[in-house]
Amino acid sequence: MDYNFKEIEKKWQLFWSENSDLKTDYDDFENKKYCLTMFSYPSGDKLHIGHWYNYGPSDTLARYLKMKGFNVFQPQGFDAFGLPAENYAIKHGVHPHKSTHSNISTMKKQLESIGALYNWDKEVITSDKEYYRWTQWLFLKLYENNLAYRKEAMVNWDPVDQTVLANEQVLADGTSDRSGALVVQKPLVQWFFKITDYAEELLGYEGLSWPKKTIAMQKNWIGKSKGARVTFNVCDSDFKIDIFTTRPDTLFGATYLVVAPEHNLILDLNLINNKEIKAYCDQAANKSELQRSDLDKSKTGVFSGIYAAHPLTGKQIPIWIADYVMMNYGTGAIMAVPGHDQRDYEFAEKYDINIIKVVDDGNDVSIEDQAFTDYGTCINSDFLNNLKTKDAIDKMTVYLENEKIGESSITYRLKDWLISRQRYWGTPIPIVYDPDGNPHPIPDEYLPWTLPDDVEYKPKGTSPLGSSKELLERTEKIFGKGWKPEIDTMDTFVCSSWYYLRYPDSANSSEPFSYESTKWLPVDYYIGGAEHATMHLLYARFITKALNTLKIIDFNEPFTSLYHQGTITKDGAKMSKSKGNTVSPDIFLDQYGSDTFRCYLMFMGPYDEGGDWNDKGIKGISKFLSRAYRLCQQTVDYKETSDDLFVVHSTIQAVTNNLDEMKFNTALSRLMEFVNYFYAKGITASTKMIFIQLLSPLAPHISEELWSYENNTSVFISSWPICDSKYLEKDTIKIMVQVNGKLRASIEVDKSINKDKLVQIAKENQNVSKFILNKEIIREIYVPNKIINIVIKE
RNA sequence: GCCGCGAUGGUGGAAUUGGUAGACACGCUGGUCUUAGGAACCAGUGCUUAUGGCGUGGGGGUUCGACUCCCUCUCGCGGCACCA
Numbered sequence: 001m002d003y004n005f006k007e008i009e010k011k012w013q014l015f016w017s018e019n020s021d022l023k024t025d026y027d028d029f030e031n032k033k034y035c036l037t038m039f040s041y042p043s044g045d046k047l048h049i050g051h052w053y054n055y056g057p058s059d060t061l062a063r064y065l066k067m068k069g070f071n072v073f074q075p076q077g078f079d080a081f082g083l084p085a086e087n088y089a090i091k092h093g094v095h096p097h098k099s100t101h102s103n104i105s106t107m108k109k110q111l112e113s114i115g116a117l118y119n120w121d122k123e124v125i126t127s128d129k130e131y132y133r134w135t136q137w138l139f140l141k142l143y144e145n146n147l148a149y150r151k152e153a154m155v156n157w158d159p160v161d162q163t164v165l166a167n168e169q170v171l172a173d174g175t176s177d178r179s180g181a182l183v184v185q186k187p188l189v190q191w192f193f194k195i196t197d198y199a200e201e202l203l204g205y206e207g208l209s210w211p212k213k214t215i216a217m218q219k220n221w222i223g224k225s226k227g228a229r230v231t232f233n234v235c236d237s238d239f240k241i242d243i244f245t246t247r248p249d250t251l252f253g254a255t256y257l258v259v260a261p262e263h264n265l266i267l268d269l270n271l272i273n274n275k276e277i278k279a280y281c282d283q284a285a286n287k288s289e290l291q292r293s294d295l296d297k298s299k300t301g302v303f304s305g306i307y308a309a310h311p312l313t314g315k316q317i318p319i320w321i322a323d324y325v326m327m328n329y330g331t332g333a334i335m336a337v338p339g340h341d342q343r344d345y346e347f348a349e350k351y352d353i354n355i356i357k358v359v360d361d362g363n364d365v366s367i368e369d370q371a372f373t374d375y376g377t378c379i380n381s382d383f384l385n386n387l388k389t390k391d392a393i394d395k396m397t398v399y400l401e402n403e404k405i406g407e408s409s410i411t412y413r414l415k416d417w418l419i420s421r422q423r424y425w426g427t428p429i430p431i432v433y434d435p436d437g438n439p440h441p442i443p444d445e446y447l448p449w450t451l452p453d454d455v456e457y458k459p460k461g462t463s464p465l466g467s468s469k470e471l472l473e474r475t476e477k478i479f480g481k482g483w484k485p486e487i488d489t490m491d492t493f494v495c496s497s498w499y500y501l502r503y504p505d506s507a508n509s510s511e512p513f514s515y516e517s518t519k520w521l522p523v524d525y526y527i528g529g530a531e532h533a534t535m536h537l538l539y540a541r542f543i544t545k546a547l548n549t550l551k552i553i554d555f556n557e558p559f560t561s562l563y564h565q566g567t568i569t570k571d572g573a574k575m576s577k578s579k580g581n582t583v584s585p586d587i588f589l590d591q592y593g594s595d596t597f598r599c600y601l602m603f604m605g606p607y608d609e610g611g612d613w614n615d616k617g618i619k620g621i622s623k624f625l626s627r628a629y630r631l632c633q634q635t636v637d638y639k640e641t642s643d644d645l646f647v648v649h650s651t652i653q654a655v656t657n658n659l660d661e662m663k664f665n666t667a668l669s670r671l672m673e674f675v676n677y678f679y680a681k682g683i684t685a686s687t688k689m690i691f692i693q694l695l696s697p698l699a700p701h702i703s704e705e706l707w708s709y710e711n712n713t714s715v716f717i718s719s720w721p722i723c724d725s726k727y728l729e730k731d732t733i734k735i736m737v738q739v740n741g742k743l744r745a746s747i748e749v750d751k752s753i754n755k756d757k758l759v760q761i762a763k764e765n766q767n768v769s770k771f772i773l774n775k776e777i778i779r780e781i782y783v784p785n786k787i788i789n790i791v792i793k794e
Numbered sequence: 795g796c797c798g799c800g801a802u803g804g805u806g807g808a809a810u811u812g813g814u815a816g817a818c819a820c821g822c823u824g825g826u827c828u829u830a831g832g833a834a835c836c837a838g839u840g841c842u843u844a845u846g847g848c849g850u851g852g853g854g855g856u857u858c859g860a861c862u863c864c865c866u867c868u869c870g871c872g873g874c875a876c877c878a
Binding site: 172212213216217219220221223225227243244245246247258297299322323324325326328329330331333334335336337341342343344346347411413530533534603604605606609611612614616617618619620621623624626630654657665666668669670671672673676680734736738740741742743746767770778779780781783786787789790791 | 795796797798799800805806807808809810813814817818819820821832834835845857858859860872873874875876877878
């Protein structure tokens with residue numbers, strides 16, 4: 001290494017933080033680019049490779065945009081509420097506020113080593129009362145508008161972290177996203193945000209540049225399905241059962257109904273008095289969600305003893321209770337059509353229930369061994385006979401509506417967002433209860449409704465806030481004797497659901513953000529991990545849409561362009577402290593410096609793919625930067641040839657395109673080729689300036705140093721080089737010659753040449769002529785400027 | 795089961811979107827210089843039975859021409875799932 005990177009890095013990091021030329025003009029929205037990287041949790045550990053992989057390349061993008069002439073805003077902050085600080089408090093007795101802030105200052109120091117251009121003057125720390133006061137404002141806005149409500153529900157309980165979790169925070173295997181504990185179901189009164197009101201809107205992605213994968217995941221999660229609701233009357237009673245089906249065309253094939261074991265009919269009709277039914281329901285209740293949804297187990301159920309009237313035929317059909325029907329989807333009851341639904345088929349076979357065929361594929365399809373679930377043509381279906389499934393669905397739906405026995409209906413899988421948490425270190429829910437237990441919002445003048453300090457952190461299954469004398473006294477003092485505070489805190493995802501709105505106006509103490517400051521939004525580039533697809537990113541979209549409905553903001557999507565950086569793994573596994581496979585950047589920073597380390601991460605491969613960590617190639621980057629440094633130590637004065645200028649301008653073009661597409665790896669390759677080309681012959685003064693500019697977003701420190709040798713201002717306020725296409729045109733072109741699609745020669749010709757002449761030259765080429773000698777030529781294909789293919793008969 | 799993504803030298807990866815497969819880099823081999831090199835520089839490096847043949851997970855197809863498009867299979871990753 002022949003440049004002193006340690007000295008250079010320190011020098012320019014200080015320069016960037018102090019130089020006013022580089023500051024964002026907060027009043028200029030016209031030309032704005034809001035570049036945001038998902039903020040992180042201040043853990044107190046050192047920055048790891050994941051942080052670097054997130055922050056380094058996104059800073060490269062921001063610096064590039066700045067040089068393109070945009071007014072770039074790249075804020076940074078901390079998602080500071082959450083369990084680790086609280087667990088630390090339980091273990092060591094240190095107040096979370098104290099440990100959090102000490103972690104933040106360590107982390108900020110470390111972030112400096114990346115050398116990113118952050119707008120620290122707009123920093124946001126979600127656990128500070130200046131911030132959470134407005135998270136409480138958000139809650140109250142939603143509450144006032146019926147988008148926040150309290151209800152008792154079966155909720156996900158994490159027995160390790162001793163708190164409830166939102167559906168989004170429970171993994172597919174039934175474990176907690178955070179603690180890894182097996183989540184259990186528990187009935188509790190909790191606060192919810194009504195995200196389901198926005199289910200349909202959330203399915204619209206017009207104008208968004210988002211990864212297809214993420215959109216697919218959200219669509220999957222929202223889980224829209226179209227169908228119909230049908231009402232069945234229970235025989236010999238006034239009760240009715242609503243069912244949801246996506247196949248109303250098969251209604252004539254419904255031979256029984258199934259209700260979930262939790263269905264209210266069971267209590268309403270006193271079916272629970274039947275021993276067998278009670279035993280079945282109890283057993284279902286004791287099963288975990290995971291056991292319940294185990295696809296391999298055979299279906300079980302119990303006959304309810306009662307019947308329903310088929311709404312079209314009037315025939316009595318039995319009502320069964322079975323746990324293959326879930327209470328939390330649709331209406332918790334189905335019409336079973338064993339001929340055309342595989343689950344119903346298996347159940348009907350097992351319990352010997354009638355199976356009717358009402359759909360055929362035109363070839364008299366068999367339903368002897370399994371259900372026929374495809375679309376086809378209606379049979380045995382009265383007025384639907386001979387109709388195609390699609391038409392039959394429409395006709396049946398209209399019929400149901402006319403007869404008032406059903407209606408067209410849409411069901412979403414998405415559930416309302418459970419935001420209560422039985423933990424200490426979070427935003428207090430700004431609600432108090434009167435002596436009768438009715439909730440009341442805390443008036444604005446008492447906000448922030450602060451977290452009390454006199455608590456027992458250790459969770460006992462109820463919220464730590466319940467142990468605070470101060471909180472209770474405060475409540476009674478303000479509201480009166482017998483009034484009680486809400487003691488749950490909010491999910492930290494509430495904090496992060498609106499932080500991007502706060503950044504441009506983070507010091508505002510009279511409102512969450514001024515209307516003027518929202519002109520910085522939406523975020524132009526949002527970069528962060530794909531694991532947030534159905535959590536943070538969905539919540540943020542919901543909050544933005546809700547605030548838009550409330551006319552607080554005038555846009556309805558928070559992030560115009562979204563990009564997920566890939567994951568850096570170690571030996572194929574995700575790096576984590578618990579696995580002990582984390583790699584610290586420290587030794588690499590010490591040995592090679594920040595520029596080299598950040599470039600190496602970018603050079604590893606496509607940014608959205610991440611990759612498995614190994615340090616073998618870092619030397620290559622270090623070598624490249626040293627060569628670049630050496631190349632720029634002198635200038636050589638010579639008249640550049642057309643080849644030289646071709647290299648310069650094609651490099652400008654390629655690097656520009658690559659950075660536009662965040663293909664940092666190929667941008668670096670092009671710059672390496674550039675250095676390799678000029679290394680031996682030396683570089684002219686003007687070309688050197690262009691090269692330094694192209695390199696600067698990727699390796700900012702060394703570039704700023706090299707730039708400073710000849711300039712008085714920062715390279716980052718210089719304008720990005722422009723490719724002059726006149727240098728990209730060459731007088732001669734290289735044409736590849738194929739015979740029957742196989743490459744045989746390459747010829748260099750004048751670019752004005754016509755096809756006939758070119759083909760003639762090609763045929764005369766020694767390596768071509770021997771393959772076409774004495775052969776019949778069938779075709780001669782010429783793709784201008786690229787290739788000739790001579791097709792011969794073999 | 796359904797949906798989405800992926801598979802290219804010894805390694806990480808590139809390929810103007812149907813037109814030179816393997817750019818760039820690591821590693822390796824040989825050389826120059828050097829007291830020395832784990833520094834710098836130069837050359838070589840897909841495989842091979844080598845004027846040729848074969849090569850982008852396997853098989854088939856479309857095309858003058860396929861890593862690229864179509865069909866099919868295998869493996870890996872991610873999401874959803876008794877979702878009615």
